[in-house]
Amino acid sequence: MKKDLLSELAAADNKTATAFSRRGFLGLTGGLFAAGILLDSCNKDSDDNGIVLDEDKAVNLGSGDVGILNYAYALEQLEAAFYTKVIQSQYSGITATETALLTDIRDHEVGHREFFKAALNTNAIPALEADFGSIDFGNRASVLAAAKTFEDLGVQAYNGAGKLITSVDYLLLAGKIVSVEARHAAYIRDLISPGSFADSTVIDANGLDKALMPNEVLAAAAKFIKTKINASNLPTQ
Numbered sequence: 001m002k003k004d005l006l007s008e009l010a011a012a013d014n015k016t017a018t019a020f021s022r023r024g025f026l027g028l029t030g031g032l033f034a035a036g037i038l039l040d041s042c043n044k045d046s047d048d049n050g051i052v053l054d055e056d057k058a059v060n061l062g063s064g065d066v067g068i069l070n071y072a073y074a075l076e077q078l079e080a081a082f083y084t085k086v087i088q089s090q091y092s093g094i095t096a097t098e099t100a101l102l103t104d105i106r107d108h109e110v111g112h113r114e115f116f117k118a119a120l121n122t123n124a125i126p127a128l129e130a131d132f133g134s135i136d137f138g139n140r141a142s143v144l145a146a147a148k149t150f151e152d153l154g155v156q157a158y159n160g161a162g163k164l165i166t167s168v169d170y171l172l173l174a175g176k177i178v179s180v181e182a183r184h185a186a187y188i189r190d191l192i193s194p195g196s197f198a199d200s201t202v203i204d205a206n207g208l209d210k211a212l213m214p215n216e217v218l219a220a221a222a223k224f225i226k227t228k229i230n231a232s233n234l235p236t237q
Contacts, residue, residue, distance in 0.1 A: 058228040059125050065167050067234045070125045071214055072174070073116035075157055078224055079150050080109040081130045086147070089137040098191070105184050112177060129226040144192050151185035152202055153220055154178075159211035164235045182209065 061070040083106035090099065117124050136142040158178035165171045186197035204210055212220075214234050 058230040059128070060230045061125060061234060062123065063233040064235065065165060065170055066120070066123050067231075068161050068164055068214075069116060069120055069170065070123070071161065071218075071231065071234060072158070072177075073113065073120060073124060074128060074225075074229065075154055075217070075221065076109060076113040076116055077128050078130055078221060079154060080106070080113040082132065082135075082146065082150055082224075083109050085132060085137055086143055091138055091140045091143050093140055101187060105187075108180055108184070112180075128229075131224055131226045134223060141192075144188060147188045148185070148192060149220075151181060151188050153212070153217055154181040155185050155202070156210055156212040157214070157217040159209050160213045160217065162211075164214075164237070 061067045061074065083102065087099070087103055087106050094102075132146075135146045155178055158174050158181065162171060162174055162178075165174060185202070189196045189199075202210055213236070214231055218229060218231055
């Protein structure tokens, strides 16, 4: 079974890398999951589609490393959905440079989403329903403010989750992804206000990126997600 699963993961990684090779991101992460990922099966009730749900129909992220990967997958779903809409409904006055770079960010986020989906396989949570009603996609300031929120939150989420991960392979993967998210955050911040890419709102007195725990991140992201999420089984220390 292990051999079959690893073959599926390798095939999924190759397929995703081909589809999203614009900046070669997934080429960096290829091989991490080939180190040997066997995810524990979830024991919650399922609906007719095999989706893992609690009694109140909330999507349960799971526990341990599986839960943390699903947590990351949920955030990547949100970012991918946001940037996909940004490119589909471009704001007034968007420049060619902004279009190109925001398209790159979209491709990265879609790549992250698909990579987690393939890696989690049957343990992956379902597609979440986003709520972007508070964002005016025709207005540059509204779009960039939302992008700043998502990118800063993404960096802080990976930083906070790092200490909760037990697998060194997963930790290495998280480190590679958070560095990409930080590049996104820096670019978005400078689009809004040049030179703000590393100000005191995101960097502490020691010159380190700030971190947030999953409950803090999910609370901040809740207004953008319609789907109810249960993160109660995630590790906390």
